[in-house]
Amino acid sequence: MSNSYETIDVSQQGKLGLIALNRPKVLNAINRTMVSELLAAMEGFESDSSVKAIVLSGNGRAFAAGADIDEMANDHAIDFELRNQFKDWDRLAMIKKPIIGAVQGFALGGGFELALCCDLLYAAENAEFGFPEVNLGVMPGAGGTQRLTKLVGKTKAMEWLFTGKRITAREALHHGIVNQLIAEELLLEETMKAAEQISSQAPIAIRLIKEAVLKAVDTPLNEGMEFERKNFYLLFSTEDQKEGMNAFIEKRRPQFKGK
Amino acid sequence: MFETVKYEVTNGVAWITLNRPDKLNAFTEQLNKEVQQSVKQASRDKEVRCLVITGEGRAFCSGQDLQGVNEEMDHGEILRRFYNPMVMEIHRCEKPIIAAVNGVAAGAGMSLALACDFRLLSDKANFFEAFIHVGLVPDAGNLYFLPKLIGHAKAMELAVLGEKINAEEAKELGLATKVIPMEQWQAEITAFAEKVASMPTAAIAVIKKNLKASWESTLEDSLERDAQGQRIAGLTLDHKEGVAAFMQKRKPVFQGK
Numbered sequence: 001m002s003n004s005y006e007t008i009d010v011s012q013q014g015k016l017g018l019i020a021l022n023r024p025k026v027l028n029a030i031n032r033t034m035v036s037e038l039l040a041a042m043e044g045f046e047s048d049s050s051v052k053a054i055v056l057s058g059n060g061r062a063f064a065a066g067a068d069i070d071e072m073a074n075d076h077a078i079d080f081e082l083r084n085q086f087k088d089w090d091r092l093a094m095i096k097k098p099i100i101g102a103v104q105g106f107a108l109g110g111g112f113e114l115a116l117c118c119d120l121l122y123a124a125e126n127a128e129f130g131f132p133e134v135n136l137g138v139m140p141g142a143g144g145t146q147r148l149t150k151l152v153g154k155t156k157a158m159e160w161l162f163t164g165k166r167i168t169a170r171e172a173l174h175h176g177i178v179n180q181l182i183a184e185e186l187l188l189e190e191t192m193k194a195a196e197q198i199s200s201q202a203p204i205a206i207r208l209i210k211e212a213v214l215k216a217v218d219t220p221l222n223e224g225m226e227f228e229r230k231n232f233y234l235l236f237s238t239e240d241q242k243e244g245m246n247a248f249i250e251k252r253r254p255q256f257k258g259k
Numbered sequence: 260m261f262e263t264v265k266y267e268v269t270n271g272v273a274w275i276t277l278n279r280p281d282k283l284n285a286f287t288e289q290l291n292k293e294v295q296q297s298v299k300q301a302s303r304d305k306e307v308r309c310l311v312i313t314g315e316g317r318a319f320c321s322g323q324d325l326q327g328v329n330e331e332m333d334h335g336e337i338l339r340r341f342y343n344p345m346v347m348e349i350h351r352c353e354k355p356i357i358a359a360v361n362g363v364a365a366g367a368g369m370s371l372a373l374a375c376d377f378r379l380l381s382d383k384a385n386f387f388e389a390f391i392h393v394g395l396v397p398d399a400g401n402l403y404f405l406p407k408l409i410g411h412a413k414a415m416e417l418a419v420l421g422e423k424i425n426a427e428e429a430k431e432l433g434l435a436t437k438v439i440p441m442e443q444w445q446a447e448i449t450a451f452a453e454k455v456a457s458m459p460t461a462a463i464a465v466i467k468k469n470l471k472a473s474w475e476s477t478l479e480d481s482l483e484r485d486a487q488g489q490r491i492a493g494l495t496l497d498h499k500e501g502v503a504a505f506m507q508k509r510k511p512v513f514q515g516k
Binding site (some may be wrong): 141182 | 465466484487488489490494
């Protein structure tokens with residue numbers, strides 16, 4: 001895939017689609033161009049059957065230090081409404097392939113919200129998360145209050161959103177925001193290993209698992225159970241299910257085809 | 260650029276000298292801040308591969324300057340605002356830090372020495388947990404570092420009984436890497452610091468990080484950290500140089516990269 005983007009680096013390595021936020025001079029501050037490019041790259045990978053998982057990282061010292069404040073400082077409420085500012089964000093959340101995030105340095109404000117859109121998060125020991133919006137007299141607008149609360153519960157979400165306090169990598173691990181802490185030097189290398197492991201699984205199983213887990217976040221249990229069951233049944237129409245179970249019985253490694 | 264600290268870099272070593280000799284280098288807000296800033300500066304300076312913190316005159320550091328201390332003071336706030344950031348800056352530093360304890364290290368002055376990686380003591384030096392004598396408790400990380408360095412029982416004795424510990428006693432407790440006679444002091448601490456600065460300091464950074472983390476880790480986590488640390492060290496030029504020098508039977512020249 002060619003890299004014709006202004007604010008992100010996009011490439012493919014084996015079964016992995018790689019996206020790196022690439023405005024290192026401004027600590028990858030997220031502007032509207034970046035969000036629409038991110039979405040374009042993600043949707044590109046979504047429709048490319050050779051890509052099984054997406055790795056999202058940030059070039060330079062930070063993952064993303066927040067939204068581009070200059071861009072919105074003079075906006076009015078109706079500007080946002082008419083622009084439908086967050087529609088690209090909504091579509092980002094609908095990507096069906098697994099998204100694995102690698103966070104070093106700051107993931108603040110919009111950067112934190114972007115990290116929260118990932119399915120798995122690996123963080124360098126120097127990573128710092130936070131929602132400093134309150135210090136500017138506003139609040140998160142791209143899912144911060146909703147996703148963080150669903151992830152860690154009301155108690156900590158309220159504290160972090162009220163104070164704008166930085167969340168250290170260790171706290172983030174403790175509260176289940178990130179999956180694992182990794183030495184900064186090895187962050188991308190280890191994240192890629194984890195992503196490769198996932199990309200070697202049966203892709204349709206991964207896809208339906210992602211769908212079911214996201215369903216669990218805001219569905220009553222009985223509905224979620226029904227949903228899970230249908231996805232479970234559905235997987236028995238795949239070749240990979242036959243292959244997986246035969247390989248198990250024959251005590252060999254399965255060769256999944258994504259069919 | 261600093262008023263209460265002398266800062267200079269020589270042969271890869273950043274020398275941070277507390278410089279209020281007429282007050283036995285007692286801490287003021289300014290001194291706290293300048294120690295913090297100078298450690299930060301040394302951390303960022305690529306030329307620096309080792310730090311030394313020492314005191315001008317006959318004391319290392321006599322702790323909080325009691326002038327300016329009054330009954331209305333909120334001791335907790337002073338720690339939060341001035342001491343804790345200083346100790347955290349030292350703790351975060353990836354480069355080896357040597358406390359060259361030239362004289363008395365009392366109260367928070369002792370805490371400062373405890374936060375460092377090595378303690379070189381002059382034979383005139385002593386440690387003094389002065390806090391209890393004025394009805395206070397050891398602070399600025401003192402009670403965190405002390406039991407890790409000398410064990411819970413001895414830490415309790417020092418903190419509660421508050422007896423002066425001379426250099427030889429400190430050595431026996433494990434609080435001194437070395438005790439150095441005053442006549443050879445400057446030459447020996449310089450030699451020690453410059454030796455450390457010429458070591459594979461990228462590997463030292465990993466050792467420091469993993470040792471610190473070991474206090475709050477399971478064996479499983481530590482083993483994973485070993486694997487990551489060794490991967491990082493295995494990619495350094497110093498590792499290549501060390502192996503090459505060994506094969507060629509010569510002395511390695513490490514660059515800390």
